[in-house]
Amino acid sequence: MSNGIEPLITGALGVLGLSIGLAGYNYINCRHYECCDNRWVDFKSTELEEEFRKNLFGQHLAKRVIPKDVNTHVLKIKPKKALVMSFHGWTGCGKNHVSRMLANHMFAKGSDSEYHHLYIGSRDFPHKQEVNKYRERLRKEIEEATKKCGRSLFIFDEVDKIAPGVLDALKPYVDYHENINGVDYRRNIFIFLSDAGGNNITAVALKFWSEGIEREYITLKDVEPIISRGAFNEPGGLWHSDLVKKDLIDVYVPFLPLEKKHVKNCIIAELRSRNMRTDSVIVDRIANQLLYVPEEAELFSVSGCKKVNQKVDLFATDEF
Numbered sequence: 001m002s003n004g005i006e007p008l009i010t011g012a013l014g015v016l017g018l019s020i021g022l023a024g025y026n027y028i029n030c031r032h033y034e035c036c037d038n039r040w041v042d043f044k045s046t047e048l049e050e051e052f053r054k055n056l057f058g059q060h061l062a063k064r065v066i067p068k069d070v071n072t073h074v075l076k077i078k079p080k081k082a083l084v085m086s087f088h089g090w091t092g093c094g095k096n097h098v099s100r101m102l103a104n105h106m107f108a109k110g111s112d113s114e115y116h117h118l119y120i121g122s123r124d125f126p127h128k129q130e131v132n133k134y135r136e137r138l139r140k141e142i143e144e145a146t147k148k149c150g151r152s153l154f155i156f157d158e159v160d161k162i163a164p165g166v167l168d169a170l171k172p173y174v175d176y177h178e179n180i181n182g183v184d185y186r187r188n189i190f191i192f193l194s195d196a197g198g199n200n201i202t203a204v205a206l207k208f209w210s211e212g213i214e215r216e217y218i219t220l221k222d223v224e225p226i227i228s229r230g231a232f233n234e235p236g237g238l239w240h241s242d243l244v245k246k247d248l249i250d251v252y253v254p255f256l257p258l259e260k261k262h263v264k265n266c267i268i269a270e271l272r273s274r275n276m277r278t279d280s281v282i283v284d285r286i287a288n289q290l291l292y293v294p295e296e297a298e299l300f301s302v303s304g305c306k307k308v309n310q311k312v313d314l315f316a317t318d319e320f
Contacts, residue, residue: 034115036149040108041115045071048105055101055269057305058262059094060216061223062087062253066098069251070106073189074151082174082188084248086159086238088227089255090198092304099155099191106153115149117141121158121237128163135169142173143183151187159194162237167192171242192249196238197230202257202300209299215256227252257300263287266305270312286311 034040045067052063066085073083087095100111107113119125125134145152156162173185204223208215231238231252238244258266267286271278289311292298 034109034113036115036151040113041106041149041151042108043070043074044105048101051101051105052098056094056098057265058215058258059098059255061218061220062094062098062255065220065251065253066102070102070189074106074187076187078178078184079186081176081248081250082186082190084174084190084192084243084250085253086192086194086227086231086249086251087253087255088194088197088231089201090257090300090302090304091195092301092306093198093255093258094304095193095255096157097305099157099193102191103153103155115145115152117145117152117154119154119156121156121161125162125166125237131163131165134163134166138166138169142170142185142188146173146183146185146188150184152189154188154190155193156191156237157193159192159238160196160234160236164235164237164239164241167237168242171246171248174243174248175246192238194231194236194238196234196236197227197252197254198257200226200230201254205256205300206294215259218254218256220251220254223254224252227254258304259299260287260292260301263290263301263305263308266308267312270308274312274316276312276316282315286315289314 029035030037030039048070049063049067052067056063069083069085073079087098089095103113103116104110107116110116111118142154145154156167159167170190172180173188174190178184178186201223204218204226205215208218228244228249231249232240232244243249264283264287267283268278271282276282286308290307291302293300293302
């Protein structure tokens with residue numbers, strides 16, 4: 001009997017030793033190389049809120065909604081579905097800025113993390129005749145990425161430039177499924193960045209301004225319905241999309257047009273990052289190089305803060 005038991009014991013000890021060895025290897029390996037664990041993937045909500053306070057200007061709704069919704073999602077071990085957020089507004093208002101900050105406070109390696117995936121509409125999915133190929137590519141890449149890490153961040157920039165129908169490939173991965181072929185996609189986060197709806201958001205902001213009401217009184221209820229309608233009906237990646245039809249986008253975040261005072265905040269931040277003077281004469285001089293609408297009021301920057309870096313470059317070389 002002992003002869004029969006000994007091989008079993010030896011085999012069990014071998015398996016145990018192998019398991020311990022692998023665990024030890026993973027522990028040591030993950031100290032130096034990125035792994036999908038809390039050392040490398042750990043959303044820091046408080047730090048994000050603080051960075052928003054310091055470096056995000058004129059976007060009270062984004063400041064209020066994004067940290068709370070992301071934090072609520074990541075704290076759940078088994079959320080009901082992946083978190084899907086759609087950022088809308090004019091160019092230069094902070095959509096990309098916010099998505100980078102989010103990545104930086106979600107991953108130890110920030111946007112360089114292999115669990116951070118960025119797609120750009122005009123680069124990755126521009127041609128209507130290639131929709132089926134794009135869909136297949138997306139399915140493959142999302143499945144592979146999630147198998148590596150079920151807490152991945154997928155960002156789709158220039159959604160308004162994505163061929164219609166492409167993003168419908170995402171539906172199974174953001175719907176209410178516990179798993180697909182044994183893989184759980186519910187802890188992932190998907191973010192869409194789009195200029196679609198920007199004019200409607202600006203119209204709301206202009207209405208509040210013309211009525212003498214501070215923009216901070218604008219609520220999600222004031223703008224979210226017009227954003228979702230615009231996303232569904234305007235040309236682009238969400239045009240007549242199943243994601244909109246099936247209410248799979250959890251929140252539409254409006255990015256309000258930036259006023260001149262907000263642009264000045266961006267200029268001051270840029271000057272400080274270069275250890276340059278930030279007196280009001282310099283800031284005004286740079287701010288006045290940008291275009292604003294309506295012309296008679298010079299209220300909203302047409303390009304937000306997008307051209308601030310370039311204008312500071314010109315100022316540094318004294319070319320205006």
